[in-house]
Amino acid sequence: MKLRRLLTLAMAAQVIVTAVALLASYAVTGAGFGMPEIIALIASGAVAVLLARFCARRIETSQQKQAAAQLAEQAQASAQMTQAVIKTALDAFVQTDANGIVLEWSFQAEALTGWTRQEALGTDAVDLLVAEPLRDGFRQRMMRLLPELSNTPIGIRFEATLLHREGDEILIEASSTALQIGGRTVINSFVKDVTQKRAAEEQLIQAQKMEAVGQLTGGIAHEFNNMLTVITGTIEILADAVKDNPPLATITKLISEAADRGAALTSSLLSFARKQALQPAEIDVNDLLEELAKLLLATFDKNIEIVTRLDGKIWLAFADRGQLSSALLNLAINARDAMLDGGRLTLATRNVVFGVREAVAVGAGYAGDYVEIEIADTGTGIPQAILERIFDPFFSTKDVGKGTGLGLSMVFGFVKQSGGGIKVNSTEGRGTTFTIYLPKAETSTLRPAGYDERKVVGGTETILCVEDDRDVRQFVTVQLQSLGYKVIPAANAAEALAIAGAGTPFDLLFTDIVMAGALNGRELADEMVAMRPSLRVLFTSGYAHDAPHGPGHVTMGAPLLPKPYRKAELARMLRRSLDTAVDAAGDPIPTPYSVQADVEDFLHKHSSDLDGR
Structure with a gap:
């Protein structure tokens, strides 16, 4: 605006000068338009041209400076915005040249790799982040990708395994683009850690595979159970018919026992497939643990000692026998896996009575009487960092393919569904103890020795x-x-x-x-x-x-x-x-009860009060 104003003033001055020159010439000569006027006009025009050129150059120079300043300002703003994007991005930013030398290294890159910016700048990214045996192959791969990067404006995306400063492997996903700056190639890469994401995907795939196997297993077990129903039922009829013929009776007994083993197998298959309804009943946990101990002695390595400490006066527990058996076997297998060099597995039971505080501490449903089952090993123990996560679904410390991460979560779910509680104590290098609490059955004593649960009672309905x-x-x-x-x-x-x-x-x-x-x-x-x-x-x-x-x-x-x-x-x-008594609407009819005891108790208290007076 100042230069334009200057040019306008110069042009106005030139017009005034020309007018004055003409008036002066006219006043001196008194004649018309002659040589002096022509000279005055030429001089005035020359001055005008000089003024115009001078002002134009000043304007041009000023505009160039202004444009340069704007470009510099824009470049600075762009650089600041770029740095802001890099600093606030969730992904790490790494800039290298065509040879892999690090030019820029963001804070997120420091967190991802463990290398600071000062340590990374000027170093070879491959030497810094790739395991030594894989470096040559990685460089060859990057050299093959470089032409593709240069010809693809939107860049490319790829995955790679990098090495953390501490030696841990990191699975990363990188988005890279190539730019030509000052005659050299610069590669910009945004890198994010996908290790946990891939692990979760693999766990999901594993779980889906197990679910598919479970569906197939459940269907097969269903059909197999239909056949076993006929076999187990008809063998009873056959056994009754040949009971006076010892050789044939022995054969029918063998068939019956084989059918029972087949039924147990299908029950295990259904339990694995989680298609078996929970059927709680009164169970003697001592018997169950004695059966489990026999199974473990026959299947575990001889360098694992199996010890049982069972309370002889244990109460009956109220839980699903099959599911409890599966839960205990699951815990025993975990204990075996923690004792690869041998050790001791202890199975113990005892009766416990919980108040409200104790029941809450173990996650039990209510205060009262419980049957305690303890499975303790002398294995490697569980790190405190993951102890609180062991019951989480899909959490597993085993290699892929060796576990679904659902074992302990299924144990936890079964115990909670049964109205009980579970706790775990573990010390690294010394072992782990799982303690299960199951509610005591309403029956306060064990079944009589002569109890026959197979007594047959028919009807005429x-x-x-x-x-x-x-x-x-x-x-x-x-x-x-x-x-x-x-x-x-x-x-x-x-x-x-x-x-x-x-x-x-x-x-x-x-x-x-x-x-x-x-x-x-x-x-x-x-x-x-x-x-x-x-x-x-x-x-x-x-x-x-x-x-x-x-x-x-x-x-x-x-x-x-x-x-x-x-x-x-x-x-x-x-x-x-x-x-079961029901009324016309299908609702259960309450069992009649006597109030005689309440009346007698009231009369006794009333009589005591009178005597006290």
């Missing part, structure tokens, strides 16, 4: 038996009839609904859960109970994925008889279902 497997349906019909019941067989839910719709009377619906057709057993039971609220229901299944105990179903709480089952088990579950 009518049972609608729904089973889509023909062989199993025929076997169950024979077993039910042998127990005295009247049986109405149905091959699927549609047939069963047709029988019920025709008004056929029956006392109990005995149905498989997993069946072909539009309705499964649970859905069939829901519809039938909606029509007949007082109907009793007993479920059976070799694959309890669609368990009947989920909320929102009218058959919630109906008992489940797992396949395969013996005749005595079938008889006991039938009586359990039929003998």
Whole structure:
């Protein structure tokens, strides 16, 4: 603006000078336009040209300086913005030349690699970050990528394994671009650590693989259980028929024992697949631990000593026997893995009574009586840094393929679901102790020695038996009839609904859960109970994925008889279902009780008060 004003003033002065010259010439000569006027005009024009050139050069020089200043300011602002982006970026920034020499090294790069900026600048990035045996190969790879970088404006993305200053491997993902600055190639790379991300992805893949295997395993176990149901049931009939023939009785016993082993195998498969409904019952944990000790003695290395310290007066615990067995075996295997050079595994039990504070400390559901199970090893122990995470799903210290990271989380879930608690104490180099607390069963004493849980009690009621497997349906019909019941067989839910719709009377619906057709057993039971609220229901299944105990179903709480089952088990579950008193709406009728004890207690207290007076 100042130069333009100067030029305007100069032009105005030139006009004034010209006018004055002309007036002066006219005043002196008194004549018209002559030589003096021409000279004055030429002089005035020369002055105007000189003034214009002078001002134009000043303007041009000023504009160049101004443009240069603006460019410098923009460059400085851009550099500051670039530095701000680099400093605030979540990823590390590394700048190198075409030979891999470090030109720039951000704070995040320091945190990622352990090398400071002062240590990194001017060094070879490959020598700094790549293990020595891999450096030549890494350089060759980078040289192959350099032309691609130069021809790709958007850059390229790649993964590589780098070495931390402390020696740990880091899996990184880098986004690199190449720039030509001052005749040389500069490579800018943003680098982020994806070690944990890849580990999580691998764990997810492992878990998905195990889930797929579990689905397959559960399906196979379901079909196998259907066959075992027929085998285990019919062998009882055969054994009864040949009981007076010792050679044949021995053979039937061998068949029965093999069928029991097959049933145990499918139970383990279903437990592995997590498709087995939790069925808590009164169990003697001492018996369970003695069986576990025998199994461990037969399978563990001889350099591991198995010691049992079982309380002879242990209470009965209330938990699922199969799930508890799996949990204890899981803990024992973990203990074995921690004692590669041998050691001692101790299995112990005792009774404990918790107050509120003690129950909260171990995570138990409530204050009261508990059965304590302790599994202690003399292995390597668990580092304190990860001790609080061992029950987290997918957390594992084992190599990929050697564990899913779900073992301890499943133990924790089972114990909590059972209303108990679990705690762990560990010292590195000395060993680990897991302690499980399970609620005491309502029965306060052990079962009498003469207790026979296979006592068979039949009935005369009518049972609608729904089973889509023909062989199993025929076997169950024979077993039910042998127990005295009247049986109405149905091959699927549609047939069963047709029988019920025709008004056929029956006392109990005995149905498989997993069946072909539009309705499964649970859905069939829901519809039938909606029509007949007082109907009793007993479920059976070799694959309890669609368990009947989920909320929102009218058959919630109906008992489940797992396949395969013996005749005595079938008889006991039938009586359990039929003998429960219900009203016309299907609700349980409270068991009558006497108030005589309360009356006597009141009269006794009243009499004592009178005597005291």
